[in-house]
Amino acid sequence: MPSSEWVPGPLPEGRPTYVGLADVLAGDIARGRLRPGDRLPTHRHLARTLGVTVRTVARAYAEAERRGLVGGEVGRGTFVRSGFGLAGVPAPTETDLASLHPPITGTVDPAALLGATLGALAADRGALRAVATAEESKDLPAHRAAGAAWATHAGFRPAPERVLLTSGAQHALTASLLALAGTGAVATTPLTNPGLIAAARQLALPVVAVDCDEDGMLPDALAEVCAAGGTGLVHLQPTLANPGARTMPPRRRAALAEVCARANVWVLEDDPLGPLADRRPDPVAALLPDRTCYVTSTAKVLALGLRIGVVAAPEAAYAPVAAAVRATTWLTAPLLGEVFARWVDDGTAERITAARRAAAHSRNATAREILAGLGVRADPAAPHLWLPLPEPWSAGQFTAAARDAGVLVSPGDEYTSSRGQAAFGVRVGLNADAGDDELRRALLTLLSLTHTRPPA
The missing domain is CATH 3.40.640.10 (Type I PLP-dependent aspartate aminotransferase-like (Major domain))
Known part of the structure; x- marks a missing residue:
């Protein structure tokens, strides 16, 4: 993709602009809008397009490079990296989104x-x-x-x-x-x-x-x-x-x-x-x-x-x-x-409940933003969501692939009330155990998986 073609979508609210821009970049890589080897717009061109400072774009690209999404080449520009793995971020440890541990704000312990x-x-x-x-x-x-x-x-x-x-x-x-x-x-x-x-x-x-x-x-x-x-x-x-x-x-x-x-x-x-x-x-x-x-x-x-x-x-x-x-x-x-x-x-x-309620709303909004267009069921107050799977994924295949990518989810077959029934979806917990950045990376990993096919 030529550098001038990529235009980021709306940036998420409630986060520094440079972090939000890096998040949007990660999402577009996960969705396949950007592919390995694509050259990104220059700092000045993207700053003009978004109405932000050149320094903001430079910080966003630096954050994306820290995550392993892009790499810079002197005199040539910034390119999407090849071999970056799902969502562009290799997970050093597993992120548990299989359990249901409702999140809580950091001010209440x-x-x-x-x-x-x-x-x-x-x-x-x-x-x-x-x-x-x-x-x-x-x-x-x-x-x-x-x-x-x-x-x-x-x-x-x-x-x-x-x-x-x-x-x-x-x-x-x-x-x-x-x-x-x-x-x-x-x-x-x-x-x-x-x-x-x-x-x-x-x-x-x-x-x-x-x-x-x-x-x-x-x-x-x-x-x-x-x-x-x-x-x-x-x-x-x-x-x-x-x-x-x-x-x-x-x-x-x-x-x-x-x-x-x-x-x-x-x-x-x-x-x-x-x-x-x-x-x-x-x-x-x-x-x-x-x-x-x-x-x-x-x-x-x-x-x-x-x-x-x-x-x-x-x-x-x-x-x-x-x-x-x-x-x-x-x-x-x-x-x-x-x-x-x-x-x-x-x-x-009531104090603890209010803190969990606020955290659940925030994380649910993040999840719905990242997973938009996938048909997720997610009440804004819920500490979890249901992610339906595109064909030809089964719940077991997707759960195993997500685990291999460092994200644990709960397969839909665990919730079926009939033994002969198959559930083509997974439950995703927006858990307290995962920090905000870790949760975003894990959700981007799941997004990326939905755009692939099960291993043969």
């Missing part, structure tokens, strides 16, 4: 906040005695109240006496299935929470996939499944679903609640990421309160090691779910419950 809370608890003899000598099979009242407050949003206000604490969301899902599904099938979406799939299979419960569209499970399809008989429980992820990152609009929630009411089935509402959403609609639990168990948790939002699940159960379900919790853990660790309660009461929980 959950570990430091935990240390402060434990220090305050150590000085509180009464609270220490309460958590150290808890022998009953019931959560402490203050801990149940914190669980109710954590679950409260929109028109949903669970009573503390209807709240149970569990050892994380997975334990909450398992206990709820054990208590409510009986021997019936669990209806869920074709792509769903792998924890739900694992728990159902462990309990020998059949899983039925119900068709969905971009707004979530289809009410008519669910009605057909329920009418066929044998459905014991309907599993829904209305907010920031895993892996599809979709949030159901209020009208769809209401329609599904109506179908479940007519069919008289239990609903298990799975909402571990809900607190990251800016404005959550009424949950199904508020629309169908007598038949819905609402589950949320703290690990993904507050701290991975603070494994507290919250189940808000209707009156008819409370006793069987409580019995299932006792049978599987007896009592959720009161020490964790005390930390959780203090964080909810003193505002620490």
Whole structure:
């Protein structure tokens, strides 16, 4: 490509101009707009085109050279390098975008906040005695109240006496299935929470996939499944679903609640990421309160090691779910419950949540900018996205190729509710473990892969 032909697209906002220009250059290489050996515009020509200083362009080219994207030749100009690898940046270590560790702004450190809370608890003899000598099979009242407050949003206000604490969301899902599904099938979406799939299979419960569209499970399809008989429980992820990152609009929630009411089935509402959403609609639990168990948790939002699940159960379900919790853990660790309660009461929980929410928005915007045009599903508040794969990639092939290029992603086949189903996509976590620049490089690597073909 002659040097005068390359014109960068819009530069990303919120980053130094020279860094943004280097990012756009990397993206155009990944997309194939620029190829090895192409000569880039001169500093002066590009500065005039973009309306920036020559020094800015010089810094951008220097940054691109540092990343291994380009090389300069005295008297000839700046050229796209050959043999630069995917996205132009050889990854020295693997970047983990397979896990789901929601990002957080650097000004808030959950570990430091935990240390402060434990220090305050150590000085509180009464609270220490309460958590150290808890022998009953019931959560402490203050801990149940914190669980109710954590679950409260929109028109949903669970009573503390209807709240149970569990050892994380997975334990909450398992206990709820054990208590409510009986021997019936669990209806869920074709792509769903792998924890739900694992728990159902462990309990020998059949899983039925119900068709969905971009707004979530289809009410008519669910009605057909329920009418066929044998459905014991309907599993829904209305907010920031895993892996599809979709949030159901209020009208769809209401329609599904109506179908479940007519069919008289239990609903298990799975909402571990809900607190990251800016404005959550009424949950199904508020629309169908007598038949819905609402589950949320703290690990993904507050701290991975603070494994507290919250189940808000209707009156008819409370006793069987409580019995299932006792049978599987007896009592959720009161020490964790005390930390959780203090964080909810003193505002620490909201502070951490706000920091993760802001970071998720920022990273999601970055990802949607880099992966534009690939049909990604990405709610702006989600700490993850779903990347559909172009033909002829399979999820397994793409995951392996990404791993070889230094990026870990989660293959779509892990989320299929039917063993015979194939998922032609991957979940990409916008994780706290990766720095901003590392995340951008990893996303550019994935972008580059989508423009290639699987190894023969």
